[in-house]
Amino acid sequence: MASEEIIGLIAAALxxxxxxxxxxxxxKFNSTKDISMTMYLVFCTGTxxxxxxxxxxxxxxxxxxxxxxxxxxxxxxxxxLKFK
Amino acid sequence: MASEEIIGLIAAALxxxxxxxxxxxxxKFNSTKDISMTMYLVFCTGTxxxxxxxxxxxxxxxxxxxxxxxxxxxxxxxxxLKFK
Known part of the structure; x- marks a missing residue:
């Protein structure tokens, strides 16, 4: 495996x-108030x-x-969506 | 520009x-209780x-x-770190 692929796999793992x-x-805490829904919707589309x-x-x-x-x-x- | 680089740039933008x-x-809300510090420390290292x-x-x-x-x-x- 090329060394850049090893760096990529460690980056991916992190x-x-x-x-x-x-x-x-x-x-665990059933609390997501401070988490941005917009962030995760856009992020998920990006992935x-x-x-x-x-x-x-x-x-x-x-x-x-x-x-x-x-x-x-x-x-x-x-x-x-579940824990407002 | 290759078409895959256009897809990559849109992915990157998102x-x-x-x-x-x-x-x-x-x-804005000075509140980060629900955000995982571990996530962002590991994520930042990964980037x-x-x-x-x-x-x-x-x-x-x-x-x-x-x-x-x-x-x-x-x-x-x-x-x-600023807003506990």
Missing amino acids: TTSSFVPQVYKAW VLWLIYGIRIDSLSIVIANAVTMLLSLLIIIAK | TTSSFVPQVYKAW VLWLIYGIRIDSLSIVIANAVTMLLSLLIIIAK
Whole structure:
């Protein structure tokens, strides 16, 4: 594997896993008041386009990262809808 | 410009600009209780690595997106430190 793909995979692991504590916090405390719904709606749409981009430029890091991040941001959107 | 770079730039514009309403909300309402500090610390570190990755694979979309996203996530970290 090329060294840039290793950097990309570590970057992907960090930016993707970063959403886990936010999902955990929202669902544990049932509170999402300070979280911006606009942010997650726009972000989620963006990850769909990044996914297409990753497939087009054949970047494994971008594809994996954005598939998982999209799902995690969806969980935050659901929490935001559920816990006002 | 290749069509995948146009998709990448739109993706970058969306995921990057998505942080603006969160920055605005945190600084307007001086409240960050529901925002996960762990998320933004890990996320910010990840954007630094994405920046290096973008430079290495010569992707303009990734470089611009992550430079700006890193700055916006820093503003959320500062808000989180300032408004408990």
